[in-house]
Amino acid sequence: MAKKKRAYHHGDLRRVLLDASVDLVAKRGVDELSLREVARHAGVSPAAPYHHFASKGELLGAIALDGFALLADAMRRALEVEARGSPVEKLRAIGEAYVTFAIDHPAHFHLMFHPSLLPFAESTKEGAPAHAFAILSEAIAQVVAVPEIGARASQAGLVVLAWSLVHGAASLVLDGPLAGGLPELGVRAEEVPELVTRTFASLMSPRPAKVATHRAK
Amino acid sequence: MAKKKRAYHHGDLRRVLLDASVDLVAKRGVDELSLREVARHAGVSPAAPYHHFASKGELLGAIALDGFALLADAMRRALEVEARGSPVEKLRAIGEAYVTFAIDHPAHFHLMFHPSLLPFAESTKEGAPAHAFAILSEAIAQVVAVPEIGARASQAGLVVLAWSLVHGAASLVLDGPLAGGLPELGVRAEEVPELVTRTFASLMSPRPAKVATHRAK
DNA sequence: TGTACATCAGTGAACGCGCGTTCACTGATGTAC
DNA sequence: TGTACATCAGTGAACGCGCGTTCACTGATGTAC
Numbered sequence: 001m002a003k004k005k006r007a008y009h010h011g012d013l014r015r016v017l018l019d020a021s022v023d024l025v026a027k028r029g030v031d032e033l034s035l036r037e038v039a040r041h042a043g044v045s046p047a048a049p050y051h052h053f054a055s056k057g058e059l060l061g062a063i064a065l066d067g068f069a070l071l072a073d074a075m076r077r078a079l080e081v082e083a084r085g086s087p088v089e090k091l092r093a094i095g096e097a098y099v100t101f102a103i104d105h106p107a108h109f110h111l112m113f114h115p116s117l118l119p120f121a122e123s124t125k126e127g128a129p130a131h132a133f134a135i136l137s138e139a140i141a142q143v144v145a146v147p148e149i150g151a152r153a154s155q156a157g158l159v160v161l162a163w164s165l166v167h168g169a170a171s172l173v174l175d176g177p178l179a180g181g182l183p184e185l186g187v188r189a190e191e192v193p194e195l196v197t198r199t200f201a202s203l204m205s206p207r208p209a210k211v212a213t214h215r216a217k
Numbered sequence: 218m219a220k221k222k223r224a225y226h227h228g229d230l231r232r233v234l235l236d237a238s239v240d241l242v243a244k245r246g247v248d249e250l251s252l253r254e255v256a257r258h259a260g261v262s263p264a265a266p267y268h269h270f271a272s273k274g275e276l277l278g279a280i281a282l283d284g285f286a287l288l289a290d291a292m293r294r295a296l297e298v299e300a301r302g303s304p305v306e307k308l309r310a311i312g313e314a315y316v317t318f319a320i321d322h323p324a325h326f327h328l329m330f331h332p333s334l335l336p337f338a339e340s341t342k343e344g345a346p347a348h349a350f351a352i353l354s355e356a357i358a359q360v361v362a363v364p365e366i367g368a369r370a371s372q373a374g375l376v377v378l379a380w381s382l383v384h385g386a387a388s389l390v391l392d393g394p395l396a397g398g399l400p401e402l403g404v405r406a407e408e409v410p411e412l413v414t415r416t417f418a419s420l421m422s423p424r425p426a427k428v429a430t431h432r433a434k
Numbered sequence: 435t436g437t438a439c440a441t442c443a444g445t446g447a448a449c450g451c452g453c454g455t456t457c458a459c460t461g462a463t464g465t466a467c
Numbered sequence: 468t469g470t471a472c473a474t475c476a477g478t479g480a481a482c483g484c485g486c487g488t489t490c491a492c493t494g495a496t497g498t499a500c
Contacts, residue, residue: 013476029332031248034453045478047456052476056454115246115392129394149420156402157416160386160395164413165378167393168385175332176384177346178377185373196381199374203366203420230443251486262445264489269443273487 014052016042018063025063025107030114035059060111061120067108068128074101075135087142088149092201094139095166099193102170109170136163149204162200169196231269233259235280242280242324247331252276277328278337284325285345291318292352304359305366309418311356312383316410319387326387353379366421379417386413 020041024033035056036046053059078097082090102109111117112129140158144150153161172178173192181188187195237258241250252273253263270276295314299307319326328334329346357375361367370378389395390409398406 011476035455036453046454047479048477050455113388113393152419152422153416156399156404157412157419159402160399160404160409160413161382161416163395164385164389165382166385167389168381168383168387169377170385171330171388172381172384176330178380182373182377185376187373187377192377195374196377199370199378202369202374205369228443252488253486263487264446265444267488 013042013044013048017044017049017052017059018066021059021063022107025110030060030107030110033060057117057120060114061117063108064111064114064117064120065128067105067112068132070105070108071098071101071112072128072132072135074098075132079135079139087139087146088201088204091139091143091162092197094136095162095197095200096193098166099169099173099196102174103190103193106174109174113167143204165196165200169193230259230261230265234266234269234276235283238276238280239324242327247277247324247327250277274334274337277331278334280325281328281331281334281337282345284322284329285349287322287325288315288318288329289345289349289352291315292349296352296356304356304363305418305421308356308360308379309414311353312379312414312417313410315383316386316390316413319391320407320410323391326391330384360421382413382417386410 017038020038021033024037024041035049038059039046039049042048049059053062074097075094078093079090082093085093137155137159140155140162144153144155144158149158169178169192173189178192179189181190181192234255237255238250241254241258252266255276256263256266259265266276270279291314292311295310296307299310302310354372354376357372357379361370361372361375386395386409390406395409396406398404398409404412
């Protein structure tokens with residue numbers, strides 16, 4: 001079709017397989033994905049992928065690791081944009097980046113947290129996953145250093161809270177009951193990353209400041 | 218083994234199949250579950266379940282619906298315990314009940330939010346899922362009615378925030394990277410429901426009150 | 435209480451399917467001299 | 468520049484597997500009279 005005639009040796013099959021997998025996971029979900037289908041999509045025999053990955057799990061694990069790197073990048077970029085902002089505003093920006101990342105890269109996000117791939121992703125304890133976590137951790141340390149906040153919440157409490165918050169928002173919008181937003185309340189799905197993090201930031205701010213997207217009556 | 222000799226007609230096969238499915242999903246996860254394995258566990262031929270459920274999806278959908286009813290119940294009970302508490306404390310109790318429910322009933326929780334079962338669970342828009350949501354919604358309305366909070370957050374913002382928070386905490390502890398708690402920060406997995414909701418409540422409280430489980434330094 | 439019969443709730447064999455992975459193979463590519 | 472050869476990256480057929488579901492069946496149970 002639109003497929004270029006390639007040399008016999010594909011040259012870039014590894015990349016093509018990864019991309020095809022991402023597409024298929026995004027379309028059908030992790031559990032519907034088969035390696036044979038990926039090969040079919042890449043226009044290649046079912047055995048070909050084994051020249052690039054030892055197993056299906058290794059292929060998906062590679063995508064998961066890519067995902068953590070992309071996430072860490074997105075978080076870092078968000079931080080830079082808010083370089084002059086308050087600790088709370090920085091944390092908010094990171095959080096929004098997390099949720100937005102999940103929505104923009106659903107396949108990566110699903111694979112990153114798929115239980116069956118933990119062995120593959122864990123193998124690099126020092127790599128991208130740890131890096132992403134470190135960014136969050138550091139941002140929270142700065143928030144906790146604000147006296148009004150430190151008096152109410154611990155580092156551990158805030159880490160678990162913040163992570164849960166953005167992870168939950170991502171999950172509910174991606175797979176779950178928030179996929180269509182919350183029409184009765186006038187919330188569209190694409191507003192969720194901002195709404196949820198801005199509401200959070202409002203609650204943390206030392207004194208009542210701006211109200212989140214949906215003005216309280 | 219410990220299996221009672223039963224009459225030829227099993228009498229309670231429907232129940233047995235549901236229970237076996239819950240066990241197996243809890244042990245292996247939704248996607249590893251096969252109807253044949255459920256039948257095997259129930260000591261019955263692979264065709265037997267079809268006298269009770271039209272398909273595998275219908276069986277799992279029935280469990281998901283049970284789950285929503287159990288969840289709504291747990292939330293309602295938590296509310297009763299806090300009957301004399303503040304709106305924030307009521308909301309916190311509901312949230313803790315949500316996370317605890319997920320941990321105590323992992324199979325139900327997974328099935329309730331499994332995308333492939335949405336058709337089955339959605340079929341009862343007026344049933345248990347809507348009921349659980351209504352409890353949350355009402356608790357949040359009371360929270361928003363507190364002036365200091367209403368000035369900072371909208372109903373919509375808080376609904377999405379609160380749901381995301383508890384859903385994320387549940388997901389991270391059940392499947393994810395929080396399954397083992399957060400040892401570096403001294404958080405054990407079983408503390409998460411309380412820690413996360415108490416930190417949340419502290420942040421919402423009009424004035425600095427108690428600090429969450431982990432005291433700020 | 436007994437009997438005839440309909441219905442219920444199982445059985446076990448079979449269906450077609452797509453899967454992950456392995457294998458022996460072969461044509462294309464890269465390298466040494 | 469040409470040639471010999473090792474290696475690389477594919478092919479295509481085959482493996483064994485477990486799955487969801489269907490089917491004709493049959494023994495157990497419940498019901499009408």
